[in-house]
Ligand SMILES: Nc1ncnc2c1ncn2[C@@H]1O[C@H](COP(=O)(O)OP(=O)(O)OP(=O)(O)O)[C@@H](O)[C@H]1O
């Protein structure tokens with residue numbers, strides 16, 4: 076890992092929800108930024124009471140509290156990349172999109188958190204429509220999972236060709252690039268992602284990691300992409316490096332709690348440095 080010049084440390088902002096279980100959301104994003112030697116800042120949209128098994132409560136923050144956090148960070152510290160995660164309501168999504176415009180935020184990675192990898196719907200129809208029509212068109216990269224890609228493309232995803240067709244359809248929403256993630260696919264498509272940026276259609280493959288401790292993979296991938304963009308990578312190499320990171324974090328995932336444990340953000344490093 077290279078030594079960072081502290082006078083020009085890259086900064087990334089996550090706009091997302093808090094996960095009390097520490098596996099996804101803001102907690103995953105900040106650990107991912109730190110692993111990449113990128114200073115992490117945050118604007119919290121909602122607070123979830125959540126563990127490895129279920130979410131028992133979600134409280135949204137007032138829209139102006141979300142906006143104030145973004146303004147406070149950007150107007151003083153400045154950010155080189157932004158990642159959005161669980162935005163929850165149409166009002167918060169619209170306000171975030173407005174801030175992207177007003178504050179001229181670049182390198183925007185939108186993880187369109189709408190449906191969990193298991194198919195559970197997380198936000199209402201109005202919020203989905205706002206995400207699709209107002210925020211995704213501003214994205215540098217949008218990273219839907221299987222079910223989100225189905226909703227955004229209107230296609231059913233069973234095969235690699237379906238994933239490719241969906242990536243091309245979703246690109247028409249206006250995002251500069253699309254990464255359709257394969258964690259929710261069946262068989263050896265689990266772990267295969269498809270990239271489309273209007274020119275290149277690429278298949279990103281990795282060996283499937285055989286673990287049920289996959290909580291936070293989507294957040295971690297999007298945050299790692301944002302970190303790599305903040306470090307100056309081009310879009311596709313930011314995604315390729317992020318995918319390698321998630322694969323390693325999955326290999327070091329943690330069997331904690333009774334359900335799906337989190338990926339191990341720092342464990343590769345700790346393992347390597349343990350005598
Ligand atoms: N078992 C696995 N082995 C290898 N890679 C995986 C596995 N599961 C997920 N991935 C990868 O993890 C990344 C996140 O994809 P996934 O489809 O899981 O997103 P998500 O549904 O948003 O995440 P989450 O399960 O956290 O909600 C993708 O690059 C995907 O290919």
Ligand SMILES: Cc1ncc(COP(=O)(O)O)c(N)n1
Pocket residue numbers: 091092093094099100101123125160161188289290291292293294295
């Ligand atoms: C606060 C929060 N944000 C996002 C997710 C989805 O996480 P992931 O898709 O990475 O499992 C989550 N479970 N909780």
